[in-house]
Amino acid sequence: MIVLYTTERDYPWGTLRSTHASKTKIVLQEKSLKYRIENLSPGNLWKKPPEMLAKHPLGKVPYIEDGAQVIFDSTVIDEYLEERCPEPHLLPRDPIARAGVRELENYGDEAMLAQSVPLIWMPYWSEPSKRDNNRMEQGRDLLRKRDLPYLERQLKNAPPGGFICGEFSLADTPMMALAMVLEVDALAGGLALDEFPLLARYLENLRARKSYRAISPRTKVAEAASGGSS
Numbered sequence: 610m611i612v613l614y615t616t617e618r619d620y621p622w623g624t625l626r627s628t629h630a631s632k633t634k635i636v637l638q639e640k641s642l643k644y645r646i647e648n649l650s651p652g653n654l655w656k657k658p659p660e661m662l663a664k665h666p667l668g669k670v671p672y673i674e675d676g677a678q679v680i681f682d683s684t685v686i687d688e689y690l691e692e693r694c695p696e697p698h699l700l701p702r703d704p705i706a707r708a709g710v711r712e713l714e715n716y717g718d719e720a721m722l723a724q725s726v727p728l729i730w731m732p733y734w735s736e737p738s739k740r741d742n743n744r745m746e747q748g749r750d751l752l753r754k755r756d757l758p759y760l761e762r763q764l765k766n767a768p769p770g771g772f773i774c775g776e777f778s779l780a781d782t783p784m785m786a787l788a789m790v791l792e793v794d795a796l797a798g799g800l801a802l803d804e805f806p807l808l809a810r811y812l813e814n815l816r817a818r819k820s821y822r823a824i825s826p827r828t829k830v831a832e833a834a835s836g837g838s839s
């Protein structure tokens with residue numbers, strides 16, 4: 610069975626999860642792979658204890674164990690899972706379409722999950738009185754001005770299928786994490802999506818997917834600690 614190392618915690622304002630590990634959880638769910646969660650304390654991401662550094666040289670999550678094999682980095686893990694268990698396909702066969710999926714996946718990861726989204730998401734791991742609201746607003750601004758207009762344009766030109774590259778693919782996995790973050794942020798009166806109608810509908814499509822239940826802020830840690838049938 611695959612073990613997914615991540616960070617998840619229940620709060621009164623929703624269950625929070627590592628955004629990058631959520632990308633991998635979605636792939637495990639979409640492929641109905643059997644897995645269990647090893648839930649690390651969020652403090653380990655700062656302390657980086659030796660047992661964590663032994664598995665991931667940067668002491669980040671996610672990493673997985675597949676038998677004796679340890680694999681780290683959400684994108685690397687997700688492509689590994691795609692190769693190990695190709696059905697259902699999350700990468701198209703056509704090389705150009707495949708490059709398109711990887712571009713969007715990379716944008717989601719490098720621009721959003723590594724830059725704009727943490728400015729909003731990290732403060733939610735603290736009590737409301739300890740949150741840096743200016744920092745959160747900077748993150749929302751970056752989304753509003755750079756990332757969401759780009760996604761709205763991509764959705765306008767996307768092939769039919771309802772997702773960012775047409776059929777559901779690896780490109781949608783960081784957007785699932787975005788859907789999770791914006792769901793929590795909306796409860797706190799966060800970002801309005803009126804200027805981005807295609808994106809608003811797309812995020813609802815993502816939240817309606819069965820796999821989203823495993824990362825939904827409404828799903829408690831204990832309710833999504835394992836999954837899969839094969």
Ligand SMILES: N[C@@H](CCC(=O)N[C@@H](CS)C(=O)NCC(=O)O)C(=O)O
Nearest residue numbers: 627628629654669670671682683684
């Ligand atoms: N490129 C890595 C990024 C992973 C990452 O930044 N994970 C965050 C949690 S969502 C983390 O571990 N942060 C701690 C740190 O940056 O040291 C991946 O895709 O897995």
